[in-house]
Amino acid sequence: MKHDHYDAVVIGAGHNGLVTACYLQRAGLKVLVLERNSYIGGATTSISKYEDFTYSNCSYVCSLFRQEIARDLELYKFGMQVIPYNGGAQIIKNEDGSHDMLGAYWHADANRRDLERLSKRDANAYDRLNRDIMRQCEFIKPLLMRTPPDPTSFKPRDLMELLYLGKRFYGLGKERMLETIRFYTMSAADYLNEYLENDALKSYVAGGATVGTALGVYSPGTAYVLLHHAMGDIDGTVGAWGFARGGMGAISKALNDSFIASGGEVRVNAGVSKFIVERGKVKGMQLEDGEVIDADLVVSGMDVRRTFNAVDPNELPAWVVERVKNFRFRGSSAKINIALDGVPKFHGVPDGSPCLTGDIHISQSMEELETAYDDWKAGRWSDKPYLDMLIPSLIDPTMTPEGKHWMSIFIQYCPYEPAEGGWTEARRQAFGQHIVNRIAEFSPDFTEKMLHMELRTPKDIETEVGLTEGNIFQGELTMDQLIFNRPIPGYAQYRSPIKGLYMCGSSTHPGGGVMGAPGANAAREVLLDLGRRN
Amino acid sequence: MKTNTNNNQRPLIERPIQETAFYPSYKHLIQNDNYEEWSGYTALASFACEGQEYFAVRNTCGVYDICPMIKYDISGPDAERFMNRLVTRDVSKMLPERVVYAVWCNDNGHVIEDGTVFRYSATDFRLCCAERQLEWLEDSSIGYDVSIADVTEEIAGLAVQGPVSCRILKKMGFTGVENLKPFQLATFPLHGYDVVISRTGFTGDLGYELWIDVKNASDLWESLFSAGKPHGILMMGSEALEMLRIEAGLMLVNAEFMSCFQTVRLNRDRTPFELGLDWLVDFNKGHFIGRRALLKVSMKGLSRKLVGIDIDWNKQADGALIYDSKDASKQIGEVTSALWSPILKQNIALAYLDAPYFDGGKEMWAEVYLHRECMWERKMYKCRVAQRPFYSPDRRRLTPPNDM
Numbered sequence: 036m037k038h039d040h041y042d043a044v045v046i047g048a049g050h051n052g053l054v055t056a057c058y059l060q061r062a063g064l065k066v067l068v069l070e071r072n073s074y075i076g077g078a079t080t081s082i083s084k085y086e087d088f089t090y091s092n093c094s095y096v097c098s099l100f101r102q103e104i105a106r107d108l109e110l111y112k113f114g115m116q117v118i119p120y121n122g123g124a125q126i127i128k129n130e131d132g133s134h135d136m137l138g139a140y141w142h143a144d145a146n147r148r149d150l151e152r153l154s155k156r157d158a159n160a161y162d163r164l165n166r167d168i169m170r171q172c173e174f175i176k177p178l179l180m181r182t183p184p185d186p187t188s189f190k191p192r193d194l195m196e197l198l199y200l201g202k203r204f205y206g207l208g209k210e211r212m213l214e215t216i217r218f219y220t221m222s223a224a225d226y227l228n229e230y231l232e233n234d235a236l237k238s239y240v241a242g243g244a245t246v247g248t249a250l251g252v253y254s255p256g257t258a259y260v261l262l263h264h265a266m267g268d269i270d271g272t273v274g275a276w277g278f279a280r281g282g283m284g285a286i287s288k289a290l291n292d293s294f295i296a297s298g299g300e301v302r303v304n305a306g307v308s309k310f311i312v313e314r315g316k317v318k319g320m321q322l323e324d325g326e327v328i329d330a331d332l333v334v335s336g337m338d339v340r341r342t343f344n345a346v347d348p349n350e351l352p353a354w355v356v357e358r359v360k361n362f363r364f365r366g367s368s369a370k371i372n373i374a375l376d377g378v379p380k381f382h383g384v385p386d387g388s389p390c391l392t393g394d395i396h397i398s399q400s401m402e403e404l405e406t407a408y409d410d411w412k413a414g415r416w417s418d419k420p421y422l423d424m425l426i427p428s429l430i431d432p433t434m435t436p437e438g439k440h441w442m443s444i445f446i447q448y449c450p451y452e453p454a455e456g457g458w459t460e461a462r463r464q465a466f467g468q469h470i471v472n473r474i475a476e477f478s479p480d481f482t483e484k485m486l487h488m489e490l491r492t493p494k495d496i497e498t499e500v501g502l503t504e505g506n507i508f509q510g511e512l513t514m515d516q517l518i519f520n521r522p523i524p525g526y527a528q529y530r531s532p533i534k535g536l537y538m539c540g541s542s543t544h545p546g547g548g549v550m551g552a553p554g555a556n557a558a559r560e561v562l563l564d565l566g567r568r569n
Numbered sequence: 570m571k572t573n574t575n576n577n578q579r580p581l582i583e584r585p586i587q588e589t590a591f592y593p594s595y596k597h598l599i600q601n602d603n604y605e606e607w608s609g610y611t612a613l614a615s616f617a618c619e620g621q622e623y624f625a626v627r628n629t630c631g632v633y634d635i636c637p638m639i640k641y642d643i644s645g646p647d648a649e650r651f652m653n654r655l656v657t658r659d660v661s662k663m664l665p666e667r668v669v670y671a672v673w674c675n676d677n678g679h680v681i682e683d684g685t686v687f688r689y690s691a692t693d694f695r696l697c698c699a700e701r702q703l704e705w706l707e708d709s710s711i712g713y714d715v716s717i718a719d720v721t722e723e724i725a726g727l728a729v730q731g732p733v734s735c736r737i738l739k740k741m742g743f744t745g746v747e748n749l750k751p752f753q754l755a756t757f758p759l760h761g762y763d764v765v766i767s768r769t770g771f772t773g774d775l776g777y778e779l780w781i782d783v784k785n786a787s788d789l790w791e792s793l794f795s796a797g798k799p800h801g802i803l804m805m806g807s808e809a810l811e812m813l814r815i816e817a818g819l820m821l822v823n824a825e826f827m828s829c830f831q832t833v834r835l836n837r838d839r840t841p842f843e844l845g846l847d848w849l850v851d852f853n854k855g856h857f858i859g860r861r862a863l864l865k866v867s868m869k870g871l872s873r874k875l876v877g878i879d880i881d882w883n884k885q886a887d888g889a890l891i892y893d894s895k896d897a898s899k900q901i902g903e904v905t906s907a908l909w910s911p912i913l914k915q916n917i918a919l920a921y922l923d924a925p926y927f928d929g930g931k932e933m934w935a936e937v938y939l940h941r942e943c944m945w946e947r948k949m950y951k952c953r954v955a956q957r958p959f960y961s962p963d964r965r966r967l968t969p970p971n972d973m
């Protein structure tokens with residue numbers, strides 16, 4: 036055995052692993068990060084695949100990243116800059132075949148007036164909907180950077196934390212308590228139906244409720260996913276989303292550089308094949324090439340299934356093995372990045388509209404979104420999928436050559452394993468073509484402007500990024516897999532049944548998205564066990 | 570002229586806010602580009618000198634463009650029943666051609682807004698307020714035979730306020746306008762169209778509000794200003810109005826309270842009692858929205874209440890926190906709106922005070938921060954509860970008003 040000289044080893048250079056590594060290194064530990072890929076970042080990368088174009092290959096917009104982490108780790112010094120975007124367009128296909136657009140603008144009155152054309156009532160009700168979602172955000176946000184309590188434990192700390200949660204909840208008052216309970220159990224469609232009447236507006240809002248889940252807009256529990264997308268903020272503007280300058284990879288690069296600057300070490304092409312455990316304690320790990328590294332403090336940024344698959348089941352309680360097996364991933368999202376020879380036109384969008392700097396959507400109704408889900412259940416990609424399309428290069432000058440652009444297309448739903456057989460190259464291409472055709476129905480010159488396409492099915496996401504079944508959040512964000520249930524009841528505090536083995540990925544509280552909170556929370560727990568404060 | 574919406578047209582995206590129907594008429598009077606947004610319209614904080622605009626209302630006649638007020642027409646066989654369910658006071662007592670000030674709540678008894686209710690006939694009402702709330706009106710009218718229409722964009726309004734306002738209106742040919750009692754309204758003809766005139770306003774002075782179809786806006790404005798010119802008529806902006814309404818002791822949504830439709834934080838909702846609007850809540854009229862909750866809170870004492878206060882010295886106490894002692898050991902309140910009153914020569918404010926301070930008679934100190942020549946100074950001034958309205962001249966109530 037090679038001699039160990041690291042205080043801690045973090046597995047995976049995803050953004051969460053890097054956040055944990057930064058905090059531990061800054062607390063005075065000597066930390067090594069091991070990454071299986073030849074590049075860092077996990078699902079937070081910007082890798083050039085075509086000429087002078089840079090894509091955000093997986094995640095593409097940022098909102099959830101915790102400001103306290105950016106400040107603690109001085110990420111601005113290492114080039115991280117998140118620029119909020121305005122705009123957004125819901126393209127509407129009228130019955131007579133003509134098109135219209137519901138625009139999102141930086142100015143509330145422009146939004147209202149555009150909405151008033153479709154429904155005066157909704158123009159008012161939309162404000163109330165947003166207010167109610169903000170109320171839920173106020174409730175949940177302080178919980179993001181806290182370790183969830185174990186509801187069955189009688190340790191003073193768990194009791195205090197439960198008390199804190201209880202107090203916050205009871206402090207809401209009767210009306211808001213009831214509102215909250217309903218909110219967490221409702222479907223996005225039912226929730227929105229209580230406020231809105233216009234289908235275009237509803238589908239514009241509802242699409243986000245299915246992202247990363249294997250649920251439909253009518254499935255109970257999806258109202259919460261709406262919140263998961265609204266609870267972020269940029270410099271205090273709650274619900275705002277932005278582009279990381281240079282692509283999402285700039286965030287992991289800043290984390291990486293901050294880590295290196297504080298003395299940390301990252302090794303790429305260093306996949307871990309198994310953890311070495313003796314008498315319930317972690318002793319080190321073996322890499323895919325057979326190399327063994329000693330360590331009695333290991334933090335895994337891999338998802339919960341990969342983490343425990345690397346542990347001999349003999350070392351684990353049977354119920355843990357079972358829980359890990361039952362943790363739901365069910366990848367349902369795909370990603371396409373396209374290099375464009377200019378900004379494509381869209382039916383219904385006036386020339387020069389500022390709306391294109393935001394998210395562009397073409398789903399027409401709640402029924403269409405639900406049908407998209409039905410396709411997925413049957414093991415097919417959606418005929419009319421929910422597409423979240425953005426053109427970051429309209430704002431970010433660093434990603435494409437002058438006059439050229441790139442478009443990020445997030446696709447919900449796409450099966451992990453097509454029912455008619457696995458993902459062959461031909462089937463991949465057919466899927467890509469299907470999406471391009473679908474967009475072309477709304478964009479007359481889209482195909483013509485295409486220069487290059489990067490395609491990622493859930494299977495590709497699993498293979499390339501290491502996200503089990505391609506689930507973008509390292510496990511679905513449903514109530515039964517959140518807070519003290521994430522990833523496993525009893526092990527929601529970043530620890531595991533193996534002494535010295537911790538978890539810090541999106542499989543842990545508060546879950547997926549480029550947020551950094553799991554990583555920061557995990558570091559805090561590790562340091563607590565070491566009796567140190569960061 | 571790029572004004573107003575054609576309802577089916579995409580808004581001018583390069584200019585999200587609209588011009589009011591009167592804007593083209595008074596545009597040439599704007600001297601200092603002191604614009605602000607009001608409910609999606611271009612409004613003026615001042616046209617020229619806000620002090621002069623303020624004194625126009627106390628001395629001659631000041632005119633304020635109230636087109637951005639949100640207006641809902643509520644009509645139908647059940648209109649009276651519905652209005653009585655909506656607001657906390659009894660509108661069944663209202664005669665046609667009357668206006669009342671009212672407040673309305675949600676089922677928790679939390680204030681949605683305050684505003685005015687116009688009654689045109691047995692079955693026709695108009696609700697005039699500052700915030701849009703069509704979906705609430707629609708939802709709470711389920712089961713009532715009423716139609717509700719947002720007429721904000723169709724109806725233009727001008728507030729014509731001040732001691733000579735009546736004289737100017739008479740001169741314009743509105744014969745009999747002098748007989749309008751406070752909170753009464755009547756329809757008058759002018760150049761072939763109707764002008765609804767209500768003796769209402771937000772200034773605490775003699776004053777009227779003129780309501781017309783937007784298409785007659787420029788004619789009305791020209792007529793008013795040519796009649797008013799020899800009498801010192803002046804357009805005014807919101808800065809002057811702010812001074813006037815504080816002197817009148819009137820509260821303003823988003824200054825004294827936030828609509829419970831907009832609050833996100835806990836403990837920001839207000840009941841009418843906390844706002845000192847007990848006199849608007851009528852428990853004897855039968856059911857209304859929020860009644861049960863309000864009955865409950867009316868049994869308990871208030872923990873805080875909005876009152877008028879008067880502060881020593883002459884430094885406007887904007888945003889001041891109020892303490893029980895000069896050494897600021899316990900905070901017992903806060904100022905919501907403050908003014909050095911030019912007419913009263915008094916330093917007045919609207920403020921929330923905790924119990925029992927709002928009953929008056931206790932020692933209180935306001936912590937005032939002064940920004941003088943780029944330096945902040947902190948001052949403690951003694952203050953006391955004062956009667957509202959702070960200023961209320963007789964001409965506000967006299968009918969006919971004395972003509973001067």
Ligand SMILES: Cc1cc2nc3c(=O)[nH]c(=O)nc-3n(C[C@H](O)[C@H](O)[C@H](O)COP(=O)(O)OP(=O)(O)OC[C@H]3O[C@@H](n4cnc5c(N)ncnc54)[C@H](O)[C@@H]3O)c2cc1C
Nearest residue numbers: 047049050051071077078094095096307501541547548549
């Ligand atoms: C297509 C897509 C789009 C998304 N869009 C957004 C978005 O727009 N906004 C947003 O906020 N979130 C988005 N997300 C979610 C977000 O990107 C993820 O939740 C987040 O990046 C996960 O970070 P992580 O550090 O927890 O895990 P990961 O990024 O998955 O990091 C895990 C790392 O561990 C490495 N690894 C795996 N196995 C091993 C091993 N055996 N040995 C060593 N290393 C290993 C992996 O290579 C990887 O680098 C998206 C995700 C995807 C896939």
